[in-house]
Amino acid sequence: MKLRRVGEDALLASLLRQLPGSRKLIGDDCAVVEFPGAKNLLVLKTDCVVEKIHFTSATDPELVGWKAMMRPLSDFAAVSATPQFALITLIVPAARSTTWVHKLYRGLKRAAARFDVAIVGGETSATRGAAVVSVSISGVVEKNRSVSRAGGKRGDDLFVTGRLGGSLRGKHLRFVPRIEESRWLTKHFRVHAMMDLSDGLGADLPRLAKASGLGFKIDKDALPLAPGAKIDNAISDGEDYELLFAVSPRDRARLERSWRKKFSKLPLTRIGSLTQRLNNSTSQLLRRGYVHFQ
């Protein structure tokens, strides 16, 4: 069977099932593991962007670099970890100009500096195929502030940061991961479950609900829409890189009030709640977002 008929989720799931007993604690968005002799947890994430799949040869290489760094950093926001170190792999056609590579690298550097991440290693290779930029991030999270997709409770309010939809019109190359917001959230509130929205609410919310063993209901009319976006865009476009998280409804008033004070320019919107496990017909109300290999 060809890969494109399997789908990325299915392939990854199938590969991960083969793994021997893992020392990973949680690991939807990042791997969160013990580090010998430390009381904090080590957090690891790798991500890549591929020419002709995630960007075109005409895309400004500085924005490609920015995005390549910010994508895995968005996963650090998802688990409320502080990123610290980056390793970068550049796979570049030998005929590409050094100017292109230097601009790409400038984007990577600017993005890393935005979150005080040190680029501590690099690997380059030629290729006869498409350019690839792969970034691996390591960092740290306190044991009592690490969040996964799996801790949602029945009745929790579901919130999203920012506005959804239409990312491909530009945001997907210029977004700033919600690390500061996520760190603030876990400092001041009990966040039961959280993730970053990369494949679109329609694909990602069912994953959070499923990981928590629950269903969900959302108020589509409440979805915060990016300028020019419609509800379908907010559900299906993907690449929003906003936070989706679940907190107890008892925290709602205090959360909304202190959020407005702290992040006055960034909307925080209650879009629905976690419910008992859904039956299939209800869960299919949300269309799936973009999935690789399909």
Place this chain on the structure above:
Amino acid sequence: MKLRRVGEDALLASLLRQLPGSRKLIGDDCAVVEFPGAKNLLVLKTDCVVEKIHFTSATDPELVGWKAMMRPLSDFAAVSATPQFALITLIVPAARSTTWVHKLYRGLKRAAARFDVAIVGGETSATRGAAVVSVSISGVVEKNRSVSRAGGKRGDDLFVTGRLGGSLRGKHLRFVPRIEESRWLTKHFRVHAMMDLSDGLGADLPRLAKASGLGFKIDKDALPLAPGAKIDNAISDGEDYELLFAVSPRDRARLERSWRKKFSKLPLTRIGSLTQRLNNSTSQLLRRGYVHFQ
């Protein structure tokens, strides 16, 4: 200017010069950094293999996976660190068979299991270009056992493990990194400088000498040759994945004796010594090994 005219070393050096003040302690083979609240050091390394550059479409995918995992693990041997966690990025043409991917993954898993490394994360992407397997490893080393290329002292003996040359006849796809040997060495001896031989002694030894601010002399006739290899092969072929290290001549007798007892099947050979800094004519006696982009 095109990349192929610059060369990988020059490109990396140029990019790394641009980096802001780095928190990296050493970093030729791996990045070795502080981890918050831990007394051991965090060790990071990423490496990739690219189809049509490092392997062909006809190469057994299980061996491709083995090599992709073992290459960065060889860098852990270089700094005497214990690898712990792996993140894997697979970039695969959508028309490739799932059988190919599963075999590749079996090779990755077997190699990781050989050193008790847990695969804790994965990322897959389609591509319209060549397949890429990128592996990022994190691990740990005690502060007093971390070794770099830079600590060699004038008069130190230079040793290599195993036999050199001819790796492309098969060893490059099946080698076992010298992690056990390296950990034993730093447990029982003061290793002043160490690296793994990936580009060939002719390219790698000058790097170790330069990092230590020294020159070197070698006895070419003493080089341990793989079956069928000649001296030129031992110097220039590359992909030996053996250790090259420097220790005080005062340790020579005890090292040779206890090595033979511990690793009876693996030769350890004194190939020369570190000297005062070389002038250019002498340093060019060694031909350079394989360098990407050239």
